[in-house]
Amino acid sequence: MRASPPLQRTLLGLGMLLGCASDPVNTLAPGYQGAPGLERFIVCAPNTVIALPAEFQSATGPLREQIDAYLRFHDRKAQWLDLLECKQQWTQAISAAKEHGPIERTPAFFAEQLDARYDFDAIVMPSLLVHAVRASKGYAWWDGVQRHMRSVNVPDEVSGFSRQQLNWLADSGPSGDIVVTSFHVIVFSRGGERIFEGRGGIDFVSELDLSSFRHNRAIEMRVRDDLPGDVDALREAIAVGFTPFLKPPEE
Numbered sequence: 001m002r003a004s005p006p007l008q009r010t011l012l013g014l015g016m017l018l019g020c021a022s023d024p025v026n027t028l029a030p031g032y033q034g035a036p037g038l039e040r041f042i043v044c045a046p047n048t049v050i051a052l053p054a055e056f057q058s059a060t061g062p063l064r065e066q067i068d069a070y071l072r073f074h075d076r077k078a079q080w081l082d083l084l085e086c087k088q089q090w091t092q093a094i095s096a097a098k099e100h101g102p103i104e105r106t107p108a109f110f111a112e113q114l115d116a117r118y119d120f121d122a123i124v125m126p127s128l129l130v131h132a133v134r135a136s137k138g139y140a141w142w143d144g145v146q147r148h149m150r151s152v153n154v155p156d157e158v159s160g161f162s163r164q165q166l167n168w169l170a171d172s173g174p175s176g177d178i179v180v181t182s183f184h185v186i187v188f189s190r191g192g193e194r195i196f197e198g199r200g201g202i203d204f205v206s207e208l209d210l211s212s213f214r215h216n217r218a219i220e221m222r223v224r225d226d227l228p229g230d231v232d233a234l235r236e237a238i239a240v241g242f243t244p245f246l247k248p249p250e251e
Contacts, residue, residue: 026196026197026198026199026241026243026244026245027196027197027198028195028196028244028245029193029194029195029196032195032196032245033244033245034244034245034246034247035074035076035122035245035246037121038076038121038122039075039076039077039121040076040077040079040119040120040121040122041071041076041077041078041079041120041121041122041123041124042079042081042114042118042120042122042123042124043067043068043071043078043079043080043081043123043124043126044080044081044086044123044124044125044126045060045064045080045081045082045083045086046060046063046064046067046083046126046127046128047060047083047127047128048083048086048087048090048125048127049090049125049127050127050129050184052127052128052130053130056128056130056181056227056228058227059128059181059227059228060128062226062227062228062231062234063126063128063183063228063234064080064126066231066234066235066238067124067126067238068080070235070238070239070242070246071124071246073249074246074247076246078124079118079120089110089113089114090106090110092109092113093106093107093109093110093112093113094106096109097109105192107123107188107192107193107194108191108192108193109192110123110188110192111123111188111189111190111191111192112192115190120190121190122187122188122189122190122195123187123188123189123190123192124185124186124187125185125186125187125188126183126184126185127183127184127185128181128182128183128184128202128228129181129182129183129184129199130179130180130181130205131179131180131182132177132178132179132180133177133178133180134176134177134178135149135173135174135175135176135177135178135204136175137172137173137174137175138172138173138174138175138208139173140178140180140204141201142180142182142201143182143183143199143200143201143237143240143241144199144200144201144240144241145200145201145202145233145236145237145240147180147201147203147204147233148173149173149174149178149204149206149207149208150204150207150208150224151173151207151208151209151210152207152208152209152210173208174221178204178205178206179204179205179206180201180202180203180204180205181201181202181203181204181205181227181228181229182199182200182201182202182237182241183199183200183201183202183234183237183238183240183241184197184198184199184241185197185198185199185241185242187245195245196245198240198241198242198243198245199240199241200236200237200238200239200240200241200242201237201240202228202229202233202234202237203224203228203229203230203233203234203237204224204229205223205224205227206221206222206223206224207221207222207223207224208220208221209221209222
């Protein structure tokens, strides 16, 4: 899909406001590598507590599908909660924390509320992040992955250009602050203790479109239609994001 003017403004604003993202290190509480003894997960709807631009809401569907598949791959039982229930429970937990002590106790009250209704060993809170990173000629490294911006509709031949030159155009890309997607996850114990937090880079939000190059030598950057990224990139991001809480698949 081509970016609508509102979405173009959203991407520009993200690039200007967020700048380049650093590579965070996944953090794990001692004794939880491999998630021993944690079999039943309550999984919150994506972006329960992290705001996501409205234009990207539909991109949480593929994220949810691949998270569910990854947990099943690790023989974990995942019970998903819908976004409305998660937001209501989290808002109530915030109110309880403010009433009884510091706001930092919100996860504990959230876990207590869920424990009254569900049987689980841990709470998984995933999110899709949209942020900007520094790219060089279409390449960027963030959140544990390296990506190259995809080119589409590359012409087979163009007058005045050799095949080698066209391939070079397809392999080249922009430099500067470019908007990307990442997977973010927090895992809480049954008592609301934060036992893991991780991130994995997914893909660029945009791709290079050379469909007009044959006629006017134009190369356009458009929003890709498979947000938050292709399936392989999404699966890798989830594996990176859950490491070392859950081991990545062996190649």
